[in-house]
């Protein structure tokens with residue numbers, strides 16, 4: 001699974017303007033050439049499409065569309081990561097850092113820390 005992400009990240013990185021990505025020949029190079037507004041807008045659209053596909057599936061629609069839309073969302077998020085100098089391994093490292101910490105515990109800790117700061 002991670003191999004496919006690493007291969008795609010390498011292709012995306014090769015499309016960066018600094019690597020000579022050609023906007024006439026490559027969709028990724030075109031997005032990167034247009035700049036953050038172009039790929040951040042796509043992330044917003046694809047996230048909405050994930051929600052719509054899931055809601056459709058809840059009402060008898062095709063479940064496989066959820067996977068398609070999440071793939072589009074991941075892909076466009078990887079274009080943004082490359083632009084900002086990150087790769088999927090940075091995201092995986094962050095998920096590993098969080099491994100085993102319940103979201104409920106983490107939120108309680110954050111609230112306690114915020115209380116300590118406001119009491120200082």
Ligand SMILES: N=c1c2ncn([C@@H]3O[C@H](COP(=O)(O)OP(=O)(O)OP(=O)(O)O)[C@@H](O)[C@H]3O)c2ncn1[C@@H]1O[C@H](COP(=O)(O)O)[C@@H](O)[C@H]1O
Pocket residue numbers: 008011012015025026027028029071072075
């Ligand atoms: N995984 C993808 C991938 N997923 C989605 N897309 C493109 O992302 C676009 C998604 O846009 P939409 O679904 O909203 O369709 P659209 O209406 O055509 O979109 P826009 O006109 O708004 O851009 C489509 O053009 C898809 O073809 C992708 N384009 C490229 N890749 C990977 O990136 C690699 C490099 O691609 P190039 O840089 O184009 O060579 C490819 O070999 C693939 O592995």
